[in-house]
Amino acid sequence: QQKVQQSPESLSVPEGGMASLNCTSSDRNFQYFWWYRQHSGEGPKALMSIFSDGDKKEGRFTAHLNKASLHVSLHIRDSQPSDSALYFCAASGATGGNNKLTFGQGTVLSVIP
Amino acid sequence: GPKVLQIPSHQIIDMGQMVTLNCDPVSNHLYFYWYKQILGQQMEFLVNFYNGKVMEKSKLFKDQFSVERPDGSYFTLKIQPTALEDSAVYFCASSLRGQKNERLFFGHGTKLSVL
Numbered sequence: 001q002q003k004v005q006q007s008p009e010s011l012s013v014p015e016g017g018m019a020s021l022n023c024t025s026s027d028r029n030f031q032y033f034w035w036y037r038q039h040s041g042e043g044p045k046a047l048m049s050i051f052s053d054g055d056k057k058e059g060r061f062t063a064h065l066n067k068a069s070l071h072v073s074l075h076i077r078d079s080q081p082s083d084s085a086l087y088f089c090a091a092s093g094a095t096g097g098n099n100k101l102t103f104g105q106g107t108v109l110s111v112i113p
Numbered sequence: 114g115p116k117v118l119q120i121p122s123h124q125i126i127d128m129g130q131m132v133t134l135n136c137d138p139v140s141n142h143l144y145f146y147w148y149k150q151i152l153g154q155q156m157e158f159l160v161n162f163y164n165g166k167v168m169e170k171s172k173l174f175k176d177q178f179s180v181e182r183p184d185g186s187y188f189t190l191k192i193q194p195t196a197l198e199d200s201a202v203y204f205c206a207s208s209l210r211g212q213k214n215e216r217l218f219f220g221h222g223t224k225l226s227v228l
Contacts (some may be wrong), residue, residue, distance in 0.1 A: 032213050043117070043204050043219030044156065052212060056178055088156060099144065099211045103156040108195040 003027045006104035008091050014112050019079050023089030025070040030091035033065060033072045034101070038086040046106045047074075048088075078113045115139040119205050119220035120156070120187075127228050128221045131193035136205030138188055144211035145188045148204045149173060149179065150222070156204065163187065163211055179213045192225075 001105055008021050011021045025035070026044045032051050036044035048057045050063040050072065053105040118137040126158050126208050138145050146158040160170040177196070182188040188207075192199055202224045208218040 004177050005190070034216065040153075041221065043206075043221050045219065047215035049214070049216065086153065090156075099208055099215055100158055100161060101217060102158065104150075105155040 003030070004089055004102050006029040006107050008107060009105070010108040010110070012110045012112055013079050015079060015081060017079050017111075019071045019076040019083070019109055019111070021074045021076075022106050023074075023108070024103055025072075025085065025091055026030065027091075027093070027102075028070065029093040030102070031062075031067075032092045033093075035061075035063060035072075035091045036058055036090055036103075038106075040085075041069040044088055050067050055110075074105075076109075079109075081111045084109055084111045089103040115142075115218050117205055117207055117218050117220035119223050121223060122221065122225045123226070125129060125228065126195060128197055129194045131191065132195055132225060133207075134190040134203050134225070135187040135191075136189070138189045138207035138208075139209075139218055142209050144168075144208045145180075145182065146206040146208075146217060147190050148206065148219075150202045150204060151200075153202075154188075159190075159203075161206035161211070168211075173213065197226075197227050197228045200225055 035047040037047045038044040050065045056063045064073045086106045090101045120135045127204045145162045149157045159174045187210045202222040204222045208215045
């Protein structure tokens with residue numbers, strides 16, 4: 001069973017619209033959550049992190065974490081064609097000594113001009 | 114920003130041959146990682162490495178896999194011998210101190226095609 005599950009698998013939004021991506025973990029050991037973005041032909045790049053319950057806003061991007069339900073979301077307002085990419089939710093645990101990130105299967109976002 | 118360089122970008126080899134994938138991590142980073150991605154989908158953790166030692170590895174890190182970073186040179190992933198199922202894009206990453214609240218910096222990947 002996937003420890004980090006993302007939905008939807010793919011998403012299309014019009015330019016200027018709002019994109020909402022979701023992520024749920026089945027492992028309560030996960031305490032640190034990240035959103036990574038991967039453009040075609042490149043490696044994933046960290047977009048933002050969220051470690052505490054509630055919202056975290058960085059420009060057009062807002063992440064939300066609910067630790068009780070282990071649910072994380074990413075909302076992109078005023079979506080731009082350059083936001084079209086593969087988005088990963090990634091998590092690491094509170095125990096253990098090393099930073100091992102577990103990735104979800106990804107959401108493909110297409111922003112239509 | 115900090116960059117991780119991977120060489121080569123694409124490698125084609127015959128099944129059973131040995132292959133070495135090279136990574137030049139961010140210069141002051143101490144922790145290094147390899148991830149495997151198939152068909153542009155999920156990133157699967159292979160191994161992390163610190164101070165000359167493997168710290169943790171996954172079930173995907175088969176006995177045919179090895180990693181090392183000789184002083185002053187690349188962090189490498191060696192596969193010997195290769196199998197068809199090793200075809201994938203391999204991403205190297207590094208982080209400063211390996212702490213769980215740190216971001217990982219990824220390279221652009223090496224696409225490995227095993228024929």
